[in-house]
Amino acid sequence: VYRAYTAGRLLSGAITINSRHRATKAGPGELLKLIRASGPVTRADLAARTGLGRASVAQRVDALLGDDLIREAGGAPPTRGRPPLRLVFNAGSGLTLAADVGAIQARLALTDLAGQPRAERRVELSVADGPEPVLAAIRAGFERLLAETGAPRERVRAIGIGVPGPVEHATGQPVSPPIMPGWDGYSIPERLRTSFEIPVLVDNDVNIMALGEHATGWRQRENLLFVKVGTGIGCGIIVNGQIHRGAEGAAGDIGHVRVAGYEEAVCECGNLGCLEAVAGGRALARAAREQGLAAGNGRDVVALAREQQPAAVRLVRDAGRRLGQVLAGFVNGLNPSVIVVGGDVAEAGEQLFAGLREVIYQRSTTLATRGLMIVPSALGARAGVVGAALMASEHVLDPAVVNARVGTPVGT
Amino acid sequence: VYRAYTAGRLLSGAITINSRHRATKAGPGELLKLIRASGPVTRADLAARTGLGRASVAQRVDALLGDDLIREAGGAPPTRGRPPLRLVFNAGSGLTLAADVGAIQARLALTDLAGQPRAERRVELSVADGPEPVLAAIRAGFERLLAETGAPRERVRAIGIGVPGPVEHATGQPVSPPIMPGWDGYSIPERLRTSFEIPVLVDNDVNIMALGEHATGWRQRENLLFVKVGTGIGCGIIVNGQIHRGAEGAAGDIGHVRVAGYEEAVCECGNLGCLEAVAGGRALARAAREQGLAAGNGRDVVALAREQQPAAVRLVRDAGRRLGQVLAGFVNGLNPSVIVVGGDVAEAGEQLFAGLREVIYQRSTTLATRGLMIVPSALGARAGVVGAALMASEHVLDPAVVNARVGTPVGT
Numbered sequence: 001v002y003r004a005y006t007a008g009r010l011l012s013g014a015i016t017i018n019s020r021h022r023a024t025k026a027g028p029g030e031l032l033k034l035i036r037a038s039g040p041v042t043r044a045d046l047a048a049r050t051g052l053g054r055a056s057v058a059q060r061v062d063a064l065l066g067d068d069l070i071r072e073a074g075g076a077p078p079t080r081g082r083p084p085l086r087l088v089f090n091a092g093s094g095l096t097l098a099a100d101v102g103a104i105q106a107r108l109a110l111t112d113l114a115g116q117p118r119a120e121r122r123v124e125l126s127v128a129d130g131p132e133p134v135l136a137a138i139r140a141g142f143e144r145l146l147a148e149t150g151a152p153r154e155r156v157r158a159i160g161i162g163v164p165g166p167v168e169h170a171t172g173q174p175v176s177p178p179i180m181p182g183w184d185g186y187s188i189p190e191r192l193r194t195s196f197e198i199p200v201l202v203d204n205d206v207n208i209m210a211l212g213e214h215a216t217g218w219r220q221r222e223n224l225l226f227v228k229v230g231t232g233i234g235c236g237i238i239v240n241g242q243i244h245r246g247a248e249g250a251a252g253d254i255g256h257v258r259v260a261g262y263e264e265a266v267c268e269c270g271n272l273g274c275l276e277a278v279a280g281g282r283a284l285a286r287a288a289r290e291q292g293l294a295a296g297n298g299r300d301v302v303a304l305a306r307e308q309q310p311a312a313v314r315l316v317r318d319a320g321r322r323l324g325q326v327l328a329g330f331v332n333g334l335n336p337s338v339i340v341v342g343g344d345v346a347e348a349g350e351q352l353f354a355g356l357r358e359v360i361y362q363r364s365t366t367l368a369t370r371g372l373m374i375v376p377s378a379l380g381a382r383a384g385v386v387g388a389a390l391m392a393s394e395h396v397l398d399p400a401v402v403n404a405r406v407g408t409p410v411g412t
Numbered sequence: 413v414y415r416a417y418t419a420g421r422l423l424s425g426a427i428t429i430n431s432r433h434r435a436t437k438a439g440p441g442e443l444l445k446l447i448r449a450s451g452p453v454t455r456a457d458l459a460a461r462t463g464l465g466r467a468s469v470a471q472r473v474d475a476l477l478g479d480d481l482i483r484e485a486g487g488a489p490p491t492r493g494r495p496p497l498r499l500v501f502n503a504g505s506g507l508t509l510a511a512d513v514g515a516i517q518a519r520l521a522l523t524d525l526a527g528q529p530r531a532e533r534r535v536e537l538s539v540a541d542g543p544e545p546v547l548a549a550i551r552a553g554f555e556r557l558l559a560e561t562g563a564p565r566e567r568v569r570a571i572g573i574g575v576p577g578p579v580e581h582a583t584g585q586p587v588s589p590p591i592m593p594g595w596d597g598y599s600i601p602e603r604l605r606t607s608f609e610i611p612v613l614v615d616n617d618v619n620i621m622a623l624g625e626h627a628t629g630w631r632q633r634e635n636l637l638f639v640k641v642g643t644g645i646g647c648g649i650i651v652n653g654q655i656h657r658g659a660e661g662a663a664g665d666i667g668h669v670r671v672a673g674y675e676e677a678v679c680e681c682g683n684l685g686c687l688e689a690v691a692g693g694r695a696l697a698r699a700a701r702e703q704g705l706a707a708g709n710g711r712d713v714v715a716l717a718r719e720q721q722p723a724a725v726r727l728v729r730d731a732g733r734r735l736g737q738v739l740a741g742f743v744n745g746l747n748p749s750v751i752v753v754g755g756d757v758a759e760a761g762e763q764l765f766a767g768l769r770e771v772i773y774q775r776s777t778t779l780a781t782r783g784l785m786i787v788p789s790a791l792g793a794r795a796g797v798v799g800a801a802l803m804a805s806e807h808v809l810d811p812a813v814v815n816a817r818v819g820t821p822v823g824t
Contacts, residue, residue, distance in 0.1 A: 222659075237745070239651050244651055251746050254741070258741070260675060261672065329670070332666055333745075334649070335661070335663040337659035362683070367661075
């Protein structure tokens, strides 16, 4: 029995049965996933790895070639006779449109199916104006991206959108978003589909930023926190390589967690001592003004700190410590292996990270911090739009979606 | 394309490709999973649901029947001719041995493969004596369970063990466990396999309690926190239906998260204001003694609170509020749909829950709490041993392990 157990570990069963209790053979979508993950492979490799017969592999590969999702990429090193053709993923076969919608602007991109941008642009808007004018501006921006690049409209396969508030991911509807009046329960996909008849995926802005950062350098780390520190403070949580959205899509809303020692600070939410009220951009600017500094918002304080203005440096470092207090709790609770910090206030760099690291290492358990990395965002302001594009392309390349698209009957 | 998207959603692809990039056909293990999930099914049902041919289904079913993992359970309602036999999971075909090891005792059980106990017993021990005497006591206890019930030793398929400290789940070794001197890096599976040559699964006690509670009434809820409040305070986190262990197996260690407003309380870990130092059993007892109550430990305070002793009631309610402060952060961060609270201090019942709910509903966002349930443990002191048995039987019934055991070649 012990031998069987070891064998079981090594075999590592590959078929899962979903909630409808249906187990099927590998289709074109599963083969595409394998090709994307493993790089150039021959048809014989695919047969060996899937257990499918040569005819079944050929039929699935033809379907993928027919849809242009893969292409043949020259031979393997020749052994004898003509080398077999290798198959590779063709990321250029489709495009996505992506938008990261912020309070006062949106970043838009046209990307290929690997998330590589063909073109990007910014659109000024006010999210508080409500969904109709904002989505009209985004549609117009998308049209301009297509016109500028000459990309054929029919090659756009999906749209990914991030918005600054909680979203019910399955329906693409914001749920009581505090800074988005008029958007509660509004179907963003339905509105955009009047112009683009393709799937529209919507998520919270911090979740898509986490996706973008995770895909850019941290794919091997299965447990990652992305923390955005701006006017608001939020967190995208990646657990077992997947965005954790929680029961109501509200996970990651850490801006209103109470910080020990600052019970007097009044938050806009009505509670006392919330993280946003003691470490967010607005709180930083207020504290700076009280000390006689000219600071209209958090970015001004960050700029002063980068110039080594002593009071600003102190304020940013304190903000890092307060953020560290809250994150220390999540380090103990979730034991992530990476924390990526982004947002306007994170532009302060080492001044913020010094305070943050100090408190996390002091307040978290040794076991939880021994392998922990705390790093600045690699993508900066582009994290959201990169993540939105990846959310869209991951949908397009989902095996079930590929199987439905290329239309192979189940069980052949 | 929109039609394809919808179809993709409905189809919900069933084959995943694991980290070795291997996709295989459904084997006996996958069929067993299907039978367990869906209840009695005919061979024809299995063929329809898996896309396998009749011969392949027959071969896999024979393998499962041969291993006694399923049995034939009479006919379906007859339509014409002899009704086809239905296949059901045979939970009695195998047994597990389970132990929930605490500081001063262990609970042991012999269960079937559905986790139903055949017999249970308690063993007095001191976990601080180190692994050799403790595991000897557990082995002796297991032998007595087998002898008492007359269960054949060879039908025991796996052992599940929970211990009061962090564990590297893949190897079954405790990692720097604070209250388990001598156990750091000790291979529990290796030691137990000298007596029982079967797989041994080991996890943290709070994780197995979370497993037990989740399986007992909350299987439909994918995001659950189990909080144990005793001398120590810890948390088992279930995300997407799975235990979240974190990068180092340290997830859920919430006892040393700092509680706002109690910075003066010195914790045994050396930090100030830790949750354990202001809401754990020891802290409760100390506070009770300071008020002139006779309380040797947290359980004494709980007993007094249950008798409505006013000072004890106040202390327990305050402990609930402090626990609520820390959990409010995790409610905002993780957005669970259920919080189950167990452990000695939770025996105080409504006195603790009143304070806990008050603070969670006040300090968490509306969205995160609108569907949240906060409930006492259903299993009480048995949660750990039930969870340990389930951990063992889930391993035995894992499709890859079943396939390796019943020995069907891949791809037939």
